[in-house]
Amino acid sequence: MISQKIQSVRGMNDILPDEAEFWDLFDETIRSWLKSYGYRPLRLPIVEPTPLFKRAIGEVTDIVEKEMYSFVDSLNGEPLTLRPEGTAGCVRAVIEHNLIAQQPQRLYYMGPMFRHERPQKGRYRQFHQVGVEALGFPGPDIDAEQILMGARLWDDLGLDGISLQLNTLGQFAERASHRAELITYFERHSESLDADATRRLHSNPLRILDSKNPALEELIHGAPKLIDYLGAESMAHFEGVQRVLRDAGLPFEINPRLVRGLDYYNLTVFEWVTDRLGAQGTVCAGGRYDGLVQQLGGKPAPACGFAMGVERLISLIRDAGGEVRAAAVDVYLVHQGIAASRLAARVAEGLRDRGIDVLFHCGGGSFKSQMKKADASGAGFAVIVGDDEAAAGAVTLKPLRATGEQPNPQKRVSVDAVADEIMSSILDWDET
Ligand code: HAM
Numbered sequence: 066m067i068s069q070k071i072q073s074v075r076g077m078n079d080i081l082p083d084e085a086e087f088w089d090l091f092d093e094t095i096r097s098w099l100k101s102y103g104y105r106p107l108r109l110p111i112v113e114p115t116p117l118f119k120r121a122i123g124e125v126t127d128i129v130e131k132e133m134y135s136f137v138d139s140l141n142g143e144p145l146t147l148r149p150e151g152t153a154g155c156v157r158a159v160i161e162h163n164l165i166a167q168q169p170q171r172l173y174y175m176g177p178m179f180r181h182e183r184p185q186k187g188r189y190r191q192f193h194q195v196g197v198e199a200l201g202f203p204g205p206d207i208d209a210e211q212i213l214m215g216a217r218l219w220d221d222l223g224l225d226g227i228s229l230q231l232n233t234l235g236q237f238a239e240r241a242s243h244r245a246e247l248i249t250y251f252e253r254h255s256e257s258l259d260a261d262a263t264r265r266l267h268s269n270p271l272r273i274l275d276s277k278n279p280a281l282e283e284l285i286h287g288a289p290k291l292i293d294y295l296g297a298e299s300m301a302h303f304e305g306v307q308r309v310l311r312d313a314g315l316p317f318e319i320n321p322r323l324v325r326g327l328d329y330y331n332l333t334v335f336e337w338v339t340d341r342l343g344a345q346g347t348v349c350a351g352g353r354y355d356g357l358v359q360q361l362g363g364k365p366a367p368a369c370g371f372a373m374g375v376e377r378l379i380s381l382i383r384d385a386g387g388e389v390r391a392a393a394v395d396v397y398l399v400h401q402g403i404a405a406s407r408l409a410a411r412v413a414e415g416l417r418d419r420g421i422d423v424l425f426h427c428g429g430g431s432f433k434s435q436m437k438k439a440d441a442s443g444a445g446f447a448v449i450v451g452d453d454e455a456a457a458g459a460v461t462l463k464p465l466r467a468t469g470e471q472p473n474p475q476k477r478v479s480v481d482a483v484a485d486e487i488m489s490s491i492l493d494w495d496e497t
Pocket residue numbers: 149150151152180182187188189190191192193194196197198326327347348349350351352354369370371372373374375376377
């Protein structure tokens with residue numbers, strides 16, 4: 066009887082070798098880009114205590130209300146959650162290890178996040194983020210630097226058509242006055258609100274501004290604007306960010322409706338959006354969260370950060386024709402016969418000692434079938450060991466890639482000389 070197949074969880078994808086090699090190259094670009102701005106890596110747990118996210122992201126947010134994979138640890142009854150984002154865990158770690166006691170920190174993390182959303186193109190239940198956080202910097206210079214970092218990355222990745230939306234959320238007290246006015250305004254129009262908006266009216270009226278319901282568009286358009294409630298300091302911060310962006314020649318659009326789906330933000334918020342990904346066009350988003358460190362039990366410290374959606378960026382790169390193939394191995398090792406296979410294993414290790422990548426043929430088969438596999442592997446050389454070679458303490462070296470006009474004859478090489486021979490051919494290839 067054939068057992069029934071088990072499939073992956075809906076919205077959680079396998080990333081197969083062709084794709085995963087591309088991801089590895091993407092990761093390398095990301096790491097060197099972050100390093101060039103002085104950001105250092107951090108590896109954080111995927112599971113965190115549930116109250117961390119409730120406190121950081123906010124009880125009345127889509128993420129906390131309906132998207133978290135939460136469960137109770139059956140061994141000790143602890144409420145746990147698969148992280149839906151990385152900022153909360155990063156701030157928890159920074160506080161726990163006292164990382165900003167001496168100096169501010171520029172940190173980043175990469176990895177899977179989990180949200181129980183309705184899967185569609187660009188939206189998954191397990192997805193990946195690159196998160197970038199700067200803690201301990203109060204001024205608008207770091208906000209602007211983080212935004213400019215994004216612009217440079219799109220350029221490095223050969224992406225165009227990603228535009229910047231910018232807004233400020235002001236400070237808590239300013240938001241509170243605005244919020245009170247918003248409630249009054251929406252109460253006056255309560256008959257026009259939909260169910261979601263009615264539910265949020267007193268708990269989180271700001272989120273009504275983010276509603277996608279076209280019936281609310283006009284009402285939202287006429288609502289009191291936060292910018293009219295901002296004090297001089299908040300305005301100066303916002304203008305400070307804009308000045309740096311203008312000086313750098315980076316175009317942006319101020320979008321007063323940009324409120325973000327997480328509650329920890331204040332002052333600057335931003336999103337990088339493209340119209341090439343359908344409904345899920347935000348590839349990167351973030352802003353300032355000066356209250357979060359204190360809210361999670363640390364000494365007050367300003368902070369600012371953003372996260373990018375890896376699936377969305379990779380899909381953009383692919384659509385733009387950015388097909389990157391990881392380099393194939395240098396050598397495919399073909400061997401047949403007991404003595405030959407033992408020698409071949411030694412040769413493989415010797416080549417690897419010299420930094421040469423070797424794919425050692427496993428699974429037997431005729432020379433002919435092994436050579437077919439060698440050709441298909443993309444390797445630069447076949448190193449062939451049969452009984453004759455084993456007896457002579459030698460190998461046959463066969464170049465598999467044509468170089469220029471030259472035919473590439475195979476030749477017998479002693480075991481001791483094969484690494485040098487391969488290295489010098491690789492150098493020759495690099496020069497042509
Ligand atoms: P976020 O806007 O919730 O912010 O997510 C950041 C990015 O992650 C989104 O712009 C999108 O590209 C990607 N993303 C989110 N949900 C999904 C999904 N279901 N499937 C695929 N991609 C998705 C945050 O998470 C904040 N922690 C960002 C931040 C860091 N703010 C300050 N520091």
